[in-house]
Amino acid sequence: MSDTSINTRVSEGDASFGDYFALLKPRVMSLVVFTALVGLLAAPQPVHPLLAFASVLFIAIGGGASGALNMWWDADIDRIMSRTQSRPIPAGKIAEQEAFAFGAFLSVFAVVMLGLASNWVAAGLLAFTIFFYVVVYSMWLKRSTPQNIVIGGAAGALPPMIGWAVATGGVSVESVLMFTLIFMWTPPHFWALALFMKSDYRDAGVPMLTVTHGRKATRRHILIYTILLAPIAIGAGFTAIGGPVYLATSILLNLGFLKGAYNIWQRDEAEAEADDYKVEKSVFKFSLLYLFAHFVAILVEKFLAVYGMGGWA
Amino acid sequence: MSLNQVEHELHSRRKNRNVGLGLVLGAFVLLVMGMTYVKLTAQNAEMAAQRAAEQAAAEASVQSGASD
Numbered sequence: 001m002s003d004t005s006i007n008t009r010v011s012e013g014d015a016s017f018g019d020y021f022a023l024l025k026p027r028v029m030s031l032v033v034f035t036a037l038v039g040l041l042a043a044p045q046p047v048h049p050l051l052a053f054a055s056v057l058f059i060a061i062g063g064g065a066s067g068a069l070n071m072w073w074d075a076d077i078d079r080i081m082s083r084t085q086s087r088p089i090p091a092g093k094i095a096e097q098e099a100f101a102f103g104a105f106l107s108v109f110a111v112v113m114l115g116l117a118s119n120w121v122a123a124g125l126l127a128f129t130i131f132f133y134v135v136v137y138s139m140w141l142k143r144s145t146p147q148n149i150v151i152g153g154a155a156g157a158l159p160p161m162i163g164w165a166v167a168t169g170g171v172s173v174e175s176v177l178m179f180t181l182i183f184m185w186t187p188p189h190f191w192a193l194a195l196f197m198k199s200d201y202r203d204a205g206v207p208m209l210t211v212t213h214g215r216k217a218t219r220r221h222i223l224i225y226t227i228l229l230a231p232i233a234i235g236a237g238f239t240a241i242g243g244p245v246y247l248a249t250s251i252l253l254n255l256g257f258l259k260g261a262y263n264i265w266q267r268d269e270a271e272a273e274a275d276d277y278k279v280e281k282s283v284f285k286f287s288l289l290y291l292f293a294h295f296v297a298i299l300v301e302k303f304l305a306v307y308g309m310g311g312w313a
Numbered sequence: 314m315s316l317n318q319v320e321h322e323l324h325s326r327r328k329n330r331n332v333g334l335g336l337v338l339g340a341f342v343l344l345v346m347g348m349t350y351v352k353l354t355a356q357n358a359e360m361a362a363q364r365a366a367e368q369a370a371a372e373a374s375v376q377s378g379a380s381d
Binding site: 014015016017018020048050051054057116117 | 323326327329330332333334344347348351352355
């Protein structure tokens with residue numbers, strides 16, 4: 001390099017607005033927004049539209065802040081896994097300390113603002129979600145146990161409970177059922193992904209079930225959790241958030257998910273390698289539709305109720 | 314030529330970040346204003362309803378006293 005040459009590399013501190021936004025894990029945030037909104041709208045008490053908008057926004061910011069703290073903590077393994085190498089910290093756009101400061105500030109900001117916009121039960125649940133995702137999942141479970149996804153899934157399952165608490169100021173059977181639905185859905189969803197993203201987790205030393213117990217055990221676990229999920233998902237149809245539309249949707253989706261999980265269990269690695277994990281990939285995609293459609297069905301029941309047709313009444 | 318391009322690239326990144334932050338802060342101010350208005354309006358309506366109920370109760374007790 002000559003004395004007159006100029007460093008044209010984008011250095012840390014030169015991040016654009018989009019890089020900071022990427023730190024908030026926008027795709028995860030969209031799931032948080034959607035499920036929190038359904039929780040809020042499904043609740044029996046109405047909320048002023050502006051306060052509902054502000055509450056969901058602060059829940060999303062809180063979820064995004066925990067994502068930024070997760071990226072700060074996991075920067076070392078994000079540099080190894082191909083799926084995460086383009087994230088702002090491994091890409092060298094944002095410094096680790098800056099990501100930590102950004103995440104920590106937004107966490108406090110989101111909790112305080114949610115408390116002011118709605119109530120302190122909802123704010124407390126948001127604070128617990130951030131704590132659970134960052135400390136319990138990212139710092140503790142993720143690198144120490146193959147059950148990381150099972151227990152860590154609680155963080156992703158809390159947003160509908162927060163949405164419900166925004167409207168009601170408390171917790172009820174319905175909001176716990178929405179939590180349980182996402183909680184039980186998370187393991188088969190992520191294990192299906194782990195089956196076809198195999199080298200990533202192994203290279204990074206993350207003890208996913210596929211790495212610690214093998215792929216045959218993972219396939220069995222997917223089937224077991226899908227069987228356990230079905231009665232919870234269908235059972236919610238008989239509560240205040242359910243109704244005929246939800247029940248019919250849930251039965252169809254659970255039959256589809258069970259069939260997919262059974263197919264995964266039936267296959268061995270040779271078959272999966274031969275068709276490039278076609279079944280595993282399709283079950284993973286179906287699991288996304290499964291969760292989305294369940295929450296849409298809850299919303300449909302709520303809107304039908306406005307015209308006297310929703311629920312079992 | 315290349316020097317200008319490098320400066321332009323860095324400046325555009327920083328400008329993008331600053332404009333984004335400015336818009337976010339502006340939107341936050343508007344949101345807090347809106348939230349304050351909604352909360353105060355609801356509180357005022359609640360207080361007015363409470364005052365009306367108290368007044369009605371007082372009038373009712375005066376009337377029952379007069380009839381005695």
